[in-house]
Amino acid sequence: MISEETRLPTSLDDVQGWFPKVDQLLFTWFLERQERRGDEGDLVELGSYLGKSAILMGRHLREGETFTVCDLFDSDAPDDSNQAEMKGSYATLTRTAFEANYRAFHDRLPEIVQGPTSQILDHVEPESTRFVHVDASHLYEHVHGDIRAAHVMLPPDGLLVCDDYRSEHTPGVAAAVWESVADDGLRPICVTTQKLYGTWGDAGAVQDELLEWLAGRDDVWHEVQQVAGHGLVRVKGNSARPKKDEVRRLKERLADSEDRLARAEARLARARDELDSVRNSVSFKVGRSATALPRAVRRRGPRGD
Ligand SMILES: C[S@@+](CC[C@H](N)C(=O)[O-])C[C@H]1O[C@@H](n2cnc3c(N)ncnc32)[C@H](O)[C@@H]1O
CATH class of the missing domain: 1.20.5 (Single alpha-helices involved in coiled-coils or other helix-helix interfaces)
Structure with missing residues (x-):
């Protein structure tokens, strides 16, 4: 008999994780846009848990590109606060479970760096990456380092997605994200309830295309707000x-x-x-x-x- 633990997922909905539908739509749009434009580069995810967002990202990997995921999985965290975070939220996580989920959708596993995200630049070349998803530790020091690493890995028109940039329980992520906007030139493109999408390139050009796409959809709601002199697109799943x-x-x-x-x-x-x-x-x-x-x-x- 197949137990609950060993039953393999057949759709993304079957995979445990934190990846709302509106963000699944936006990831797909941003990654397809890069494909349409012929943007070259690898994919990186910092913090993969059981693979929900990694599985979707893996669908957009093209011939000759590398997808690298970095997660502690069942290893020890680099410091006590991070260890407490792991124990509190991901105590039963194993690398085997991630791999089994990922293999249920893809023939090949991504490159897996099992360890703290502070090691990522030992594995990924500067400006080699077109899309980085930062979704690992929620502690300020770690997220600050993850965003700095993303800045190194991405060329100017690459895309950065930061998870939990505004949740009540993650003030450290909010501080690190907005610090990058204020001090390091990160330009927010759009925000959802859970994620902020940004670039060190021309955010306005991406926003124009995004708004055109959003105007044709009735399953997502959007508006544009001015934030510190820049347009910022807010996108929400259409609950109306x-x-x-x-x-x-x-x-x-x-x-x-x-x-x-x-x-x-x-x-x-x-x-x-x-x-x-x-x-x-x-x-x-x-x-x-x-x-x-x-x-x-x-x-x-x-x-x-
Ligand atoms: C919120 S989960 C990722 C969710 C996943 N992206 C999804 O869509 O379901 C955060 C992950 O970050 C990992 N993590 C936490 N601290 C880390 C660190 N310092 N280095 C690497 N991974 C870490 C945890 O093991 C956990 O799997």
Whole structure:
């Protein structure tokens, strides 16, 4: 018998992780855009967990390119705070589980660096990479180092995605990300609830294309805000549509229930009519048979008492 642990995923939804649908759409758009433009370069992910985002990134790997993932998996963390983070959030993670998930979708595993992300520049050449996903430790010192490493790995028009740039439990990520924007020239392109997408190149040119694509979609909502003099695109999964669908479904159910209620009331009314007519005919018959008895019996009652 196949146990829950060994059952292999057949779709991305089956893989545990933190990779919302809107970000899956955006990753696909950014990676396909790079393919359309013929941008060359490798892919890097810092923090892969069970492979949810890595599996999607791996779909866009082209002949001759390398996909490198870096994760501690079941190794020790480089410091106590990071170790506490690992114990709290990823205690059961193993490299074997990542590999099994990844192999369920791809013939070849990525290059795996099992260790702290601070080692990544020992494995990836400067400016060799077109897309970096930073999603490892949430501690400021680590994220600061990961973004600096991304800056080294990416050429100017490469794309950086930073996870958890605004969550309540990850102030260190927020500090590191906005510090890169303020001090190191990172230009945010767009943000979702969970991720910030940026570049050290021309963010405006990417935004123009992104806005054109977003305008044609009704499954994502977007707006543009000015932040410190720069346009920033906000993108969200469109929850209005599911709500409308839900209201329509509820209205249909209500109409259906009202229909059934009306039918039940009509049946009840018919049953009452029948009952009344039975009662009438019984009392008519009883009345008639009672008057048919001799007067002496009527006075004594039918049993003579
Ligand atoms: C939020 S999870 C990654 C989620 C994954 N990208 C997804 O979409 O499901 C963070 C990962 O970072 C790894 N990690 C934490 N600290 C690390 C460090 N210092 N170096 C390398 N990996 C680390 C953890 O083992 C964990 O797998």
